[in-house]
Amino acid sequence: MNPGAAAFVPGSYAYASEPQLPTVQIISTEEDLHKLLSWLGHESIISVDFEGADLSKGAWRNGEKLGSHVDHGRICLMQIGTRQGFAVAVDIMMLGARAFELGLAMILESDRVVKVVHDFRQDADALKHQYGIEPRGIFDCQLCNVFLRRLDNFRTNYVLGSSKLLSSYRIQQGSVAGYGVVTQEQKQRIHTRFSQDRHLWERRPLPADMVQYAVEDVKPMLQLQQIMFQELVQKLGNQQVAWQLMLEGSQAYAADFLDLECRCRLCCDAAANARFDGFRLKQRLQAVPPQRLPPHLLSRVLGREEDQEPLTAPGPSCFYVNSMDESVPLPIQ
Numbered sequence: 001m002n003p004g005a006a007a008f009v010p011g012s013y014a015y016a017s018e019p020q021l022p023t024v025q026i027i028s029t030e031e032d033l034h035k036l037l038s039w040l041g042h043e044s045i046i047s048v049d050f051e052g053a054d055l056s057k058g059a060w061r062n063g064e065k066l067g068s069h070v071d072h073g074r075i076c077l078m079q080i081g082t083r084q085g086f087a088v089a090v091d092i093m094m095l096g097a098r099a100f101e102l103g104l105a106m107i108l109e110s111d112r113v114v115k116v117v118h119d120f121r122q123d124a125d126a127l128k129h130q131y132g133i134e135p136r137g138i139f140d141c142q143l144c145n146v147f148l149r150r151l152d153n154f155r156t157n158y159v160l161g162s163s164k165l166l167s168s169y170r171i172q173q174g175s176v177a178g179y180g181v182v183t184q185e186q187k188q189r190i191h192t193r194f195s196q197d198r199h200l201w202e203r204r205p206l207p208a209d210m211v212q213y214a215v216e217d218v219k220p221m222l223q224l225q226q227i228m229f230q231e232l233v234q235k236l237g238n239q240q241v242a243w244q245l246m247l248e249g250s251q252a253y254a255a256d257f258l259d260l261e262c263r264c265r266l267c268c269d270a271a272a273n274a275r276f277d278g279f280r281l282k283q284r285l286q287a288v289p290p291q292r293l294p295p296h297l298l299s300r301v302l303g304r305e306e307d308q309e310p311l312t313a314p315g316p317s318c319f320y321v322n323s324m325d326e327s328v329p330l331p332i333q
């Protein structure tokens with residue numbers, strides 16, 4: 001612990017010498033975190049993802065613990081990838097709020113560092129309700145895909161998972177020992193393992209294959225973002241306009257769950273979270289000043305008839321927590 005450490009300012013880090021990359025795949029000491037932060041001082045765009053147990057609001061809301069019926073929802077890892085192909089996981093379980101205080105919160109909340117994510121809704125919900133962090137400067141690839149499909153007049157009732165999205169762009173995904181290349185099917189296998197043990201991400205030491213899985217997830221995201229963004233620029237005919245749309249859109253999309261009941265898989269039917277709610281997104285974006293998001297641009301991507309009404313609330317979860325503190329599927333009625 002070093003409470004006197006200077007505040008970290010993204011993009012303006014002063015170096016006594018060239019920063020050294022941490023050599024570990026998971027960062028669980030402040031010393032390694034400082035190394036990572038000094039390295040990230042160089043970066044204007046990074047990919048970010050979180051892993052945790054039943055991420056969304058969890059048992060905390062507005063800084064207060066809710067009833068003790070089910071204590072759930074905990075951010076365990078924050079994975080970060082850079083343009084050089086370097087990726088690492090920060091152990092939030094071990095470092096706690098300190099990890100954010102030392103600089104990660106500043107990076108997340110800074111407009112000067114773009115965070116490329118894929119579906120940030122549950123992550124943003126967990127960050128806000130567990131740590132009071134409100135990320136800015138986000139580029140959400142899942143949302144970009146929705147906009148691209150809409151500009152091509154395709155249906156967008158459902159959002160795409162990251163594996164599907166990556167393979168649709170023929171981007172090679174990493175491989176994990178024991179699982180091979182992370183395909184949609186492999187992801188499903190790993191997710192089945194998670195859903196059987198809801199505390200899997202909380203275990204320490206984390207199994208090496210899980211760390212690797214988490215880290216591999218952020219590696220291809222910057223390549224994906226570059227390709228998708230170029231496509232969006234082409235369709236909209238203007239780079240600045242495309243950038244504005246993505247930043248304002250991703251900000252609004254990340255806030256999608258904030259005012260709703262917990263959307264974790266213990267509180268609602270997880271599959272319902274894959275529906276795209278154009279109404280809620282449009283409502284948030286209509287509040288953005290026109291100089292930041294011209295109304296004609298908004299109506300190009302969110303002017304469909306289906307955007308006139310919100311989606312129905314998700315149904316109940318398919319899981320419950322039993323007396324052994326395991327999440328188990330509800331018996332099929």
Ligand SMILES: [Zn+2]
Pocket residue numbers: 054056057058072073262263264265266267268
């Ligand atoms: Zn929940």
